[in-house]
Amino acid sequence: MNQIPALIRVFAYLSILTVGGGMAAFPEMEELTVKVHHWLEFHQLIHLYSVGQLAPGPNMMMIVAIGDWAGGILGAVVVLIAFFGPTALLALIIGRLWNRLHAQVRGRAVAQSSTPR
Amino acid sequence: MNDAPATIGSEKEVVRAARSKVTVFDIFLQFLIIGATSFGGVVPYLREGLITKNHWVDDKEFVELLSISQSLPGLNATNMAVLLGDRLKGWLGAVAGIVGVCLPGAAIMFAVGIFYRIHGDHAIVTALLKGVAAAAAGLLLATVIQLGKKSLAHRFDLVFVLVTVLAVNRLHLGVPKTLVFVGLAAILFHYPRQTAKEGATK
Numbered sequence: 483m484n485q486i487p488a489l490i491r492v493f494a495y496l497s498i499l500t501v502g503g504g505m506a507a508f509p510e511m512e513e514l515t516v517k518v519h520h521w522l523e524f525h526q527l528i529h530l531y532s533v534g535q536l537a538p539g540p541n542m543m544m545i546v547a548i549g550d551w552a553g554g555i556l557g558a559v560v561v562l563i564a565f566f567g568p569t570a571l572l573a574l575i576i577g578r579l580w581n582r583l584h585a586q587v588r589g590r591a592v593a594q595s596s597t598p599r
Numbered sequence: 600m601n602d603a604p605a606t607i608g609s610e611k612e613v614v615r616a617a618r619s620k621v622t623v624f625d626i627f628l629q630f631l632i633i634g635a636t637s638f639g640g641v642v643p644y645l646r647e648g649l650i651t652k653n654h655w656v657d658d659k660e661f662v663e664l665l666s667i668s669q670s671l672p673g674l675n676a677t678n679m680a681v682l683l684g685d686r687l688k689g690w691l692g693a694v695a696g697i698v699g700v701c702l703p704g705a706a707i708m709f710a711v712g713i714f715y716r717i718h719g720d721h722a723i724v725t726a727l728l729k730g731v732a733a734a735a736a737g738l739l740l741a742t743v744i745q746l747g748k749k750s751l752a753h754r755f756d757l758v759f760v761l762v763t764v765l766a767v768n769r770l771h772l773g774v775p776k777t778l779v780f781v782g783l784a785a786i787l788f789h790y791p792r793q794t795a796k797e798g799a800t801k
Contacts, residue, residue, distance in 0.1 A: 497672065497673065498672050499672070499774060499775070500672050500673055500674060501671075501672045502669070502746070503674070503675070503742070504674050505739060505742070506774075507774075509767050509768075509774050510773070510774045510775075513773070526715075526719070528732055529715065529719070529728045529731070529732060530708075530711075530712065530715065531735065532728065532731045532732040532734070532735035532736075533708070533711055533715075533728070533731055533735075534704075534708055535734075535735040535738050535739070536638070536731060536734065536735065537704050537707045537708055537711070538634065538635055538636055538637050538638050538703060538704055538707070539633075539634040539635070539637060539641070539676065539700060539701060539703055539704025539705075539707075540634075540641065540674045540676040540677050540700060540701060540704060541674070541676075542674060543701070543704035543705050543707070543708040544708050544711075544712075545708075546705045546708045546709050546712065547708050547709065547711060547712025547713075547715070548712075550709060550712050550713065551712065551716060558705075558709055558712075562701065562705060566673070566674075566677055566697065566701065569671065569672050569673025569674075569677065569678065570673065570677060570678075570681045570693070570697055572671060572672065572673065573667075573668060573671055573673060573677075573678040573681040573682055574681050574682075574685055574690065574693055576667065576671060577664075577667065577681070577682045577685055577686070578685065580667060581686075
């Protein structure tokens with residue numbers, strides 16, 4: 483059965499839950515990957531998560547293994563994009579808004595301070 | 600040029616000079632190195648690689664971007680890669696940063712996944728993984744203590760922690776619902792009560 487659409491849905495949703503760190507998404511990840519979709523068993527999820535903590539880089543890279551188990555190499559790539567895409571886009575947008583806001587505030591401050599009264 | 604505040608001025612100059620020379624490939628390579636070497640938390644490695652080694656940002660800007668990435672959903676490491684990459688070289692820089700920081704860990708976990716699927720039921724591997732799981736639980740506990748020290752401002756906050764754990768682990772309420780309910784309660788609890796106090800004094 484083709485698991486790719488389900489992988490995209492699940493990991494894009496988990497992506498949004500990772501406020502304050504990847505482990506915030508762990509309970510929902512257990513629910514969806516183990517109980518709902520049966521991509522792996524609970525002890526396997528624990529093992530992968532544990533090994534993932536010891537690997538370098540961002541600490542949720544174990545999702546690649548889940549993607550590979552459920553949908554092969556394509557599954558692994560799709561999971562990466564679904565999990566990091568939405569938050570990366572959000573960070574890009576917010577970062578730029580922040581820059582613009584900063585420039586505006588600074589500009590206004592300069593304008594105010596240099597206006598003769 | 601005015602060089603009155605000598606140290607601050609020169610630091611900014613250094614950052615500006617370093618930044619004008621950055622290429623997208625430089626960003627990719629630096630984040631790739633960080634992604635391959637950052638065991639147990641990416642932030643110290645980011646600071647070392649971006650401020651100390653390359654002078655692409657100064658300390659103030661780094662802290663500013665870090666607090667943005669901590670308030671957004673998403674991992675700190677990838678949010679920082681996007682924010683810093685974008686500042687340095689636009690959206691191409693952001694892509695170079697996030698791909699670089701993810702690539703080594705993703706490749707390692709891809710290989711681990713294949714190995715584990717084939718050899719996962721061997722006695723030696725199972726024993727090894729039990730040890731690793733214990734170590735990971737220790738790492739998580741350390742993070743929890745660190746976070747708790749920073750964000751548990753009031754003794755009553757422990758009640759929110761307890762309710763969250765019970766709702767997710769015992770009542771199986773689901774994380775989104777729990778977050779909305781407990782979050783709302785916590786916001787109401789911490790809402791400034793000046794108006795109430797003013798009312799009481801009258």
